[in-house]
Amino acid sequence: DIQMTQSPSTLSASVGDRVTITCRASQSVSRWLAWYQQKPGKAPNLLIYKASTLESGVPSRFSGSGSGTEFTLTISSLQPDDFATYYCQQYSTYGTFGQGTKVEIK
Amino acid sequence: EVQLLESGGGLVQPGGSLRLSCAGSGFIFSNYAMTWVRQAPGKGLEWVSGISGSGDIRHYADSVKGRFTISRDNSKKTLYLEMNSLRAEDTALYYCTKTRDIVIVASDYWGQGARVTVS
Numbered sequence: 001d002i003q004m005t006q007s008p009s010t011l012s013a014s015v016g017d018r019v020t021i022t023c024r025a026s027q028s029v030s031r032w033l034a035w036y037q038q039k040p041g042k043a044p045n046l047l048i049y050k051a052s053t054l055e056s057g058v059p060s061r062f063s064g065s066g067s068g069t070e071f072t073l074t075i076s077s078l079q080p081d082d083f084a085t086y087y088c089q090q091y092s093t094y095g096t097f098g099q100g101t102k103v104e105i106k
Numbered sequence: 107e108v109q110l111l112e113s114g115g116g117l118v119q120p121g122g123s124l125r126l127s128c129a130g131s132g133f134i135f136s137n138y139a140m141t142w143v144r145q146a147p148g149k150g151l152e153w154v155s156g157i158s159g160s161g162d163i164r165h166y167a168d169s170v171k172g173r174f175t176i177s178r179d180n181s182k183k184t185l186y187l188e189m190n191s192l193r194a195e196d197t198a199l200y201y202c203t204k205t206r207d208i209v210i211v212a213s214d215y216w217g218q219g220a221r222v223t224v225s
């Protein structure tokens with residue numbers, strides 16, 4: 001099975017900061033990678049698919065990059081609405097999620 | 107508007123069975139693969155199972171293989187998850203998701219979840 005590892009597990013940041021979250025796969029997933037945002041008590045929301053394609057309606061401050069085994073999610077200027085937990089998911093083989101990265105207010 | 111409405115959750119004893127349903131609307135149900143994703147209390151997301159739009163391709167996480175069965179009835183626009191031999195570690199909120207394609211890819215719509223408690 002493909003394992004997904006996110007880093008860091010928790011990130012403290014301020015409004016306006018540039019934030020980067022990394023996701024590593026235990027074997028190549030090509031570009032079959034998605035990023036989700038989840039807020040407490042809510043279902044996850046798709047942000048990015050195919051590693052770098054922004055889902056419709058998602059603000060352009062979110063971007064994704066990478067291929068193979070290493071991927072990043074970048075928020076160019078953190079907004080108050082962005083404090084949440086972020087998950088990566090590979091869907092090259094089934095659909096393994098990373099363990100999540102919680103973005104907290106510094 | 108795409109809507110996914112899960113039902114069938116509840117409290118069940120270890121070793122028991124439960125069937126979750128997910129009614130889809132607002133999209134051509136048979137054109138999209140569907141998945142189940144669960145989240146144990148205070149924990150992260152765990153992919154459970156997925157099924158192609160036609161229903162001929164099914165995948166399961168190792169943690170549920172042999173115990174859970176995913177199926178769909180495209181005429182009723184409904185996705186199912188039959189859960190047998192339930193364990194305490196199956197306790198979670200189970201989300202039904204629609205993926206972006208007829209094969210299993212990223213999930214663009216999620217239901218609000220069905221809570222399953224095994225105790």
